[in-house]
Every structure is written in C-alpha cells, then in structure tokens.
Amino acid sequence: MAEMVRTGRCVVAVDGPSGSGKSTVSRRLAGELDARYLDTGAMYRAITWAVLRSGVDPQDADSVAKVAGEVDLEIGVDPVAPRISADGVAVDQEIRGPEVTGSVSAVAAVPAVRELMVALQRDIIAAADRIVVEGRDIGQVVAPDADLKVYLTASADARAQRRSAEYAADLSATAADLARRDRLDSTRATNPLQQAPDAVVLDTTALGIDEVVGRLRALLEGRLCR
Secondary structure (H helix, E strand, O other): OOOOOOOOOEEEEEEOOOOOOHHHHHHHHHHHOOOEEEEHHHHHHHHHHHHHHOOOOOOOHHHHHHHHHHOOEEEEOOOOOOEEEEOOEEOOOHHHOHHHHHHHHHHHOOHHHHHHHHHHHHHHHHOOOEEEEEEOOHHHHHOOOOOEEEEEEOOHHHHHHHHHHHHOOOHHHHHHHHHHHHHHHHHOOOOOOOOOOOOEEEEOOOOOHHHHHHHHHHHHHOOOOO
C-alpha cells in the first residue's frame, strides 16, 4: 500500500467488545500513521486497581467515585510503549490481572467515573495532532467528531480463543467471563457499549492483524483528516 500522506490533525475511534482485536489493531495503526495511541480501557482498569488497593467495594458507587476523583493517573500515548501509572505506581501489568478484570465493568459503570474519564480522554485527544483511540464509547461519546469511526467485532468463539491464548487461561472460563463483561458493558445505564450509527463495522473473525490494519488504512485514504 502506498505511503499515506500526512494531512494534519486526525482522530480515529476504534470501539468493540473484548477480544475483537482493538488493542493490537489500534497500536499497529497508530504506529503506521505516526500517531499517538490511547487505550481508554486501561484507564478504567487503573481506577479499578486503585479502588481495590483502597479496600473499597467495587459495587459501592459513592466510594468508587471518591477514589476515582482522588487518584492521579499518568497515561503514556506512545503506541510502541504505552504505559499507565496511578499515584506514581506503574500498573501496566497489575491492571491485566484477574482481580481487576473481574471488577472493572462494575467500576466503569459508575456515572461519576465515566464523567471523569471522558473529560480526561478528551483532554488527551485535544493535545494530540494525530491519535488512535480505542474503547467502548469512543465514537458515540468521547470523540463523536472523529475522522474515522470503526466498530470491530468477532464471533464469541474467536474472541474467547484469542483472549485465552493471550493470558494462557482456560478457554471455557474465558468465554464465560467475556459473556459476563459483554452483558454488563452493553446494559449499563451510562454510555453502554454500542456501535456509533456512522461507524464502519468490521468483523475480524477470519482476518489477520495485517488485513484489518490494511482495511482501516484504506478507509482513511478515502477521507480527509483535518
């Protein structure tokens, strides 16, 4: 594919459920576009880590909101080496553990937490000339004016297989956990997981990473980035 002409400011929003390939695709695309990369899910996971560290029940919305309002997040947006810390503690590995994974949907459902995170995410986007942002409400809520909105999906079996291989976890347990998270993320009252009306839907079940990234680059070549 021909080298893409850099035309100034560009925001790409990538949404979709767990295991659809958002993180790998978004990082690869950001690198090829010489853009920044923001994993909004890691931000909610970092808040969840802080909640658990504080001994707060993730179901206690008021206490969760208090922790979220006090924690100091630092988010690195280099697609080659993204990083995140909470109150000066690097938590890149800790936020991927089973305890955080089991509680993040409850924490992310708290309206006050989402309000704080959306504001921070918008600030990060505004500070970047070119950025690929991945999450569950980017095209609908965080960056509704993105230059390209993509909704990645895949079959339940493919998503479970990918995630279990990534974490060397039991396949059936992983499938059950993904189903649980899908249900919670899509039914929460505030900013649920849903496809933006103007998003391009791409089923990644039978596609490799290079194929997905190639299709997204082709879509961008047909659009003007500010």
